[in-house]
Amino acid sequence: MDVFQLTKNKLDEVLKKYPEVSEKIKAEAQVRFKYNEAREKAKLDNKQEAETEVEIVREKLKVVPLFQQCDTGFLHQLALSMKLCIFEQNQLIIRRGDVANSMFFIISGEVQVESDDGSKVYAEMGQNSFFGEVALFYDIRRTANIRAKSQCTVMELYKDVLDKLLKKYQDIENKMKAIAKENYDLFQKREQEIKIASSKGGESDGSAYNVEATVFYLERVPLFKKCTKSFFNSLALHTSIKSYQKGENIIKKGDVANEMYIIINGKVQVVSEDGSKTFDSMKAGAFFGEGKIISLK
Incomplete structure (x- = not known):
């Protein structure tokens, strides 16, 4: 690698001609000193x-x-x-x-x-x-x-x-x-969505629905593997909070698929079209529909 090197002696030599810059550098040095002092005190x-x-x-x-x-x-x-x-x-x-x-x-x-x-x-x-x-x-x-x-x-x-x-x-x-x-x-x-979800019998304190909790779940979706913290935070802000009552359909076979879901609380069942058979069930933290939100062009 190559670097530019500046020694203290050379800097002092140049600063003699630029006293106004010297004052700015001293102020910067003072800030850095306080920063390092705080680190030392923290042991x-x-x-x-x-x-x-x-x-x-x-x-x-x-x-x-x-x-x-x-x-x-x-x-x-x-x-x-x-x-x-x-x-x-x-x-x-x-x-x-x-x-x-x-x-x-x-x-x-x-x-x-x-x-x-x-x-x-x-x-x-x-x-x-x-x-x-x-x-x-x-x-x-x-x-x-x-x-x-x-x-x-x-x-x-x-x-x-x-x-x-x-x-x-x-x-x-x-x-x-x-x-x-x-x-x-x-x-x-x-x-606003958190207030609505809580009023419908969801988590009462709202913490389960905040951005940090959303990021936590999104990071576990394979589709988003190796994405950055910045991406997850932005994506979390763009999610919506939906509430469903017991027995209510979330998605039906044949519906246009353009959404994915992550379960915050409660349970979801995968059932036959007439609802007579249960093939699988999912609980909090599980996700479904993620393969349907990507368009390949």
């Missing part, structure tokens, strides 16, 4: 130290749809602006209903989405997963309880920190707000 092990190097965090952020169109310089500043958090096993990270003012990015470890009473686990998320990004631009409340399944290294980005940074990047701010608006509209639509 990270060797693996955690490597995973939280600002250059590593900067590259990982590219999986978040909001940040995909951002240049490296902005992502670098963003990484330096995030707060390092270590959550111990079983520690609650966010509580459903709390005011949301930040997003989270998992560097290592696993978290789980659980019911209000902690008796049910609806989804699990691991390295490079993220949640809460809608809160960076809109006033909302948390839609799920998320708890550390194991010790987790997490980077947290606060809304006010992002706002301050975006003032220096007007073009990026406009693009990011456009993406955030689209996601927020989809988020609002899902919230």
